[in-house]
Amino acid sequence: MDASTHSVRGSWDTLARNYEARIARGLALAGSKVVPAAQTTALMEAVIEPGDRICIEGNNQKHADFLSRALADVAPERVHDLHVVQSNIALAPHLDIFESGIARKLDFCYAGPQGLRLAQLVKAGKVEVGAIHTYLELYSRYFGDLTPRVSLIAAEAADRDGNLYTGPNTEDTPAIVEATAFRSGVLIAQVNRIVDKVPRVDVPGDWVSFVVEAPKPHYIEPIFTRDPGAITDIQVLMAMMVIRGIYEKYGVTRLNHGIGFDTAAIELILPTYAEELGLRGKICRYMSVNPCPTLIPAIESGFIEAIHCAGSELGMEHYVSERSDVFFIGRDGTMRSNRVFCQLAGHYADLFIGSTLQIDLEGNSSTATHARMTGFGGAPNFGSESRGRRHGSPAWLRAGQEAHREGMPRGRKLVVQMVETFKEGLSPTFVERLDAWDLMDTFDLPLPPVMVYGDDLTHIVTEEGIANLLLCDTLAERAQAIRGVAGYTEVGRKRDRRMVEALRERGAIVYPEDIGVDKRLASRDLLAARSIKDLVRWSGGLYAPPARFKNW
Amino acid sequence: MIPARHSFLEASARARLRGLLDAGSFREFCGPSRRLTSPHLPALGMPVAFDDGIVVGEGAIEGRPVLAAAQEGGFMGGAVGEVHGAKLAGLLERALDTRPDAVVLLLDSGGVRLHEANAGLIAMGEIQRAVFDVRAAGIPVIAVIGGRNGCYGGTSMIARSCDRIVASEEGRLSVSGPEVIEAVEGIEEFDAQDRALVWRTMGAKHRRLIGEIDTIVADDIEAFRGAVAAALDDARALDLDALEAEHARLATRLARFEGVKDAREIWAALGVNDPDRVSDIEADEFNRLVAVLEGTRP
Numbered sequence: 001m002d003a004s005t006h007s008v009r010g011s012w013d014t015l016a017r018n019y020e021a022r023i024a025r026g027l028a029l030a031g032s033k034v035v036p037a038a039q040t041t042a043l044m045e046a047v048i049e050p051g052d053r054i055c056i057e058g059n060n061q062k063h064a065d066f067l068s069r070a071l072a073d074v075a076p077e078r079v080h081d082l083h084v085v086q087s088n089i090a091l092a093p094h095l096d097i098f099e100s101g102i103a104r105k106l107d108f109c110y111a112g113p114q115g116l117r118l119a120q121l122v123k124a125g126k127v128e129v130g131a132i133h134t135y136l137e138l139y140s141r142y143f144g145d146l147t148p149r150v151s152l153i154a155a156e157a158a159d160r161d162g163n164l165y166t167g168p169n170t171e172d173t174p175a176i177v178e179a180t181a182f183r184s185g186v187l188i189a190q191v192n193r194i195v196d197k198v199p200r201v202d203v204p205g206d207w208v209s210f211v212v213e214a215p216k217p218h219y220i221e222p223i224f225t226r227d228p229g230a231i232t233d234i235q236v237l238m239a240m241m242v243i244r245g246i247y248e249k250y251g252v253t254r255l256n257h258g259i260g261f262d263t264a265a266i267e268l269i270l271p272t273y274a275e276e277l278g279l280r281g282k283i284c285r286y287m288s289v290n291p292c293p294t295l296i297p298a299i300e301s302g303f304i305e306a307i308h309c310a311g312s313e314l315g316m317e318h319y320v321s322e323r324s325d326v327f328f329i330g331r332d333g334t335m336r337s338n339r340v341f342c343q344l345a346g347h348y349a350d351l352f353i354g355s356t357l358q359i360d361l362e363g364n365s366s367t368a369t370h371a372r373m374t375g376f377g378g379a380p381n382f383g384s385e386s387r388g389r390r391h392g393s394p395a396w397l398r399a400g401q402e403a404h405r406e407g408m409p410r411g412r413k414l415v416v417q418m419v420e421t422f423k424e425g426l427s428p429t430f431v432e433r434l435d436a437w438d439l440m441d442t443f444d445l446p447l448p449p450v451m452v453y454g455d456d457l458t459h460i461v462t463e464e465g466i467a468n469l470l471l472c473d474t475l476a477e478r479a480q481a482i483r484g485v486a487g488y489t490e491v492g493r494k495r496d497r498r499m500v501e502a503l504r505e506r507g508a509i510v511y512p513e514d515i516g517v518d519k520r521l522a523s524r525d526l527l528a529a530r531s532i533k534d535l536v537r538w539s540g541g542l543y544a545p546p547a548r549f550k551n552w
Numbered sequence: 553m554i555p556a557r558h559s560f561l562e563a564s565a566r567a568r569l570r571g572l573l574d575a576g577s578f579r580e581f582c583g584p585s586r587r588l589t590s591p592h593l594p595a596l597g598m599p600v601a602f603d604d605g606i607v608v609g610e611g612a613i614e615g616r617p618v619l620a621a622a623q624e625g626g627f628m629g630g631a632v633g634e635v636h637g638a639k640l641a642g643l644l645e646r647a648l649d650t651r652p653d654a655v656v657l658l659l660d661s662g663g664v665r666l667h668e669a670n671a672g673l674i675a676m677g678e679i680q681r682a683v684f685d686v687r688a689a690g691i692p693v694i695a696v697i698g699g700r701n702g703c704y705g706g707t708s709m710i711a712r713s714c715d716r717i718v719a720s721e722e723g724r725l726s727v728s729g730p731e732v733i734e735a736v737e738g739i740e741e742f743d744a745q746d747r748a749l750v751w752r753t754m755g756a757k758h759r760r761l762i763g764e765i766d767t768i769v770a771d772d773i774e775a776f777r778g779a780v781a782a783a784l785d786d787a788r789a790l791d792l793d794a795l796e797a798e799h800a801r802l803a804t805r806l807a808r809f810e811g812v813k814d815a816r817e818i819w820a821a822l823g824v825n826d827p828d829r830v831s832d833i834e835a836d837e838f839n840r841l842v843a844v845l846e847g848t849r850p
Contacts, residue, residue, distance in 0.1 A: 548746070551747055552748075
């Protein structure tokens with residue numbers, strides 16, 4: 001064998017040698033791993049190369065905001081045509097770099113507040129969208145074809161060797177760090193403080209290339225705080241139906257909750273309504289969900305035994321630390337979240353329940369509406385049938401019996417959408433055709449941005465009743481089951497009364513009286529906590545809500 | 553577990569009256585079936601309410617006859633328009649004829665209904681004059697504050713014209729609302745988004761500590777009922793001596809706290825050991841604190 005045949009590429013360590021060169025340029029500038037904040041932009045010009053794939057850590061809560069601004073300040077003639085691969089486009093500098101030509105291509109999951117501007121930049125040809133991913137999908141591609149060359153991350157503290165303590169909010173960090181550090185990528189961390197010894201090593205220092213102490217602590221948004229004061233009687237009614245018609249019926253013990261007021265209502269009537277039904281210990285024992293303050297009464301009254309979190313929530317730190325039997329707490333006494341693991345736990349749970357903005361007659365749902373490009377969050381992975389699953393549980397098997405009435409026994413994950421028939425502004429939730437179709441054209445996407453596909457969905461809960469799609473045999477039946485709970489929307493008014501009655505007899509449509517839900521009891525009086533202050537009381541003063549939620 | 557309770561904050565005007573008065577004793581005047589609605593709102597394309605956002609009538613508290621009114625915060629923030637104002641002023645004037653043991657006003661309002669501009673302003677003057685007439689006749693007027701809209705603008709002046717004010721800590725009492733102050737003076741002066749700041753500046757606990765509210769109760773209709781019942785005989789003198797004493801008190805307070813930037817500094821100056829905790833403590837602990845500060849502890 002001659003030398004030319006056993007090496008088709010000539011060399012096998014170009015990435016590693018390129019990494020060494022970048023680090024040498026960085027060190028020549030900064031002198032050490034710990035870089036002064038004033039030199040951050042210069043550091044980026046030294047280590048980032050044109051065309052690099054780059055990840056700027058940012059999720060719903062935590063953001064590498066200082067590094068993001070520093071990147072927006074680099075000279076576009078030195079750093080340009082970057083390919084951004086990050087979950088969340090939330091801050092103005094994330095899009096400034098596209099406006100100035102520093103970045104060109106984008107793969108992302110979510111663009112909440114920047115959704116409108118992103119849409120404009122796509123139209124103007126400044127942003128070339130690779131795809132709108134789900135979180136797990138993008139993380140997975142970090143380990144496939146979208147590994148970042150440079151990642152900018154945020155942590156709570158670092159020591160001088162670069163060991164990082166992320167604090168309770170770990171979220172995307174492990175996925176980004178693992179992919180970048182182990183394929184010769186550059187990892188730059190902004191930290192709130194540099195200390196002699198970190199409380200806990202979440203990221204080993206030899207994976208980290210450079211550390212910058214940011215002038216201000218990284219931004220954290222309290223996104224999972226729901227003021228019980230805003231929960232309506234209708235939401236309580238829907239929550240009662242979910243508890244009786246789904247949680248009790250199937251015996252759901254392991255589940256994932258979305259983060260809206262609808263699911264908050266469920267959490268807040270566990271200690272009252274579900275307790276009276278004798279369901280403590282029988283439902284809602286293990287959850288994959290963020291440490292939402294509305295969970296406090298259910299935890300305190302012994303409903304929930306364990307919660308794994310994707311992120312953290314401002315004000316919940318002390319409470320969570322004091323409940324180490326429930327949350328995943330390190331030896332240092334603080335929580336460690338991990339979005340990948342939480343998503344996986346939710347993927348293999350028995351039930352996902354969330355909300356959406358539009359549902360069509362097949363049960364496809366989307367949160368994308370006209371002229372906004374927001375993405376989906378965690379719902380597509382949580383809210384999908386996990387076909388890799390092989391372990392049984394009563395809920396999964398019972399749903400499987402309903403879904404597969406003939407042939408080989410199989411289980412089925414319960415995927416539930418909980419919606420009111422009309423949204424704010426009296427626009428109907430149920431539509432013949434999703435806005436997503438128009439978005440596909442507007443943004444030149446290969447497929448409409450659907451959040452949860454109809455064939456993954458098992459139940460729709462509205463204030464009118466529950467549609468059990470598992471018990472529908474044809475698309476025509478499915479459409480009628482959906483019309484049957486769609487209230488006074490156009491879609492609902494076109495129901496075929498005879499078919500709806502037949503579906504109701506079969507249990508494919510259930511109304512509150514069919515499952516023993518007394519509508520007269522559906523009021524805020526059922527909520528175990530009716531205000532943020534009540535949550536503080538339930539927590540024994542351990543929950544410290546952000547000022548914006550305090551009316552005292 | 554938190555015991556079930558009947559929140560005053562969340563209740564409607566009618567539910568508040570139902571809970572405050574003896575069961576079955578309330579008789580409403582000019583109720584919704586009369587359909588006395590604002591003459592101004594339709595011209596502006598605004599919806600009307602059949603009671604114009606206020607419930608007035610007579611009833612009893614622990615068997616004692618009272619006249620009572622409750623503003624419905626759910627309709628235009630409890631704002632006072634022409635009909636709303638006339639119902640309230642009329643109720644107060646009726647007290648001069650029927651001589652109840654007290655008049656109880658459940659206030660939940662941002663003040664004058666701007667849509668009715670001068671009609672609302674005139675109503676405020678008439679209500680305030682009627683309050684003083686009733687008080688001059690020896691009938692106590694008791695203001696109750698514990699709704700979502702607090703008690704602002706002209707309504708706050710009505711409240712401070714009463715003999716007594718009973719409030720929950722969720723209640724607020726101030727002439728100008730937080731957004732108004734921020735708009736006029738700037739966000740550095742007052743950040744209306746900072747709810748904790750809003751409540752420690754305008755909230756009932758602070759107003760109690762600086763002597764503008766008489767009784768603090770938990771957000772519970774029963775607690776309000778007890779406090780109002782206890783205040784039925786608490787008329788405050790309405791004469792020149794009382795007025796001069798009040799002016800002197802306000803002058804001293806102004807001199808003492810003029811340069812202070814935050815309510816917590818005032819609390820510290822009043823002798824509160826741990827001012828940071830004041831916002832968080834419950835009504836009963838707060839009342840014990842006030843008793844110690846005022847030297848009234850038994």
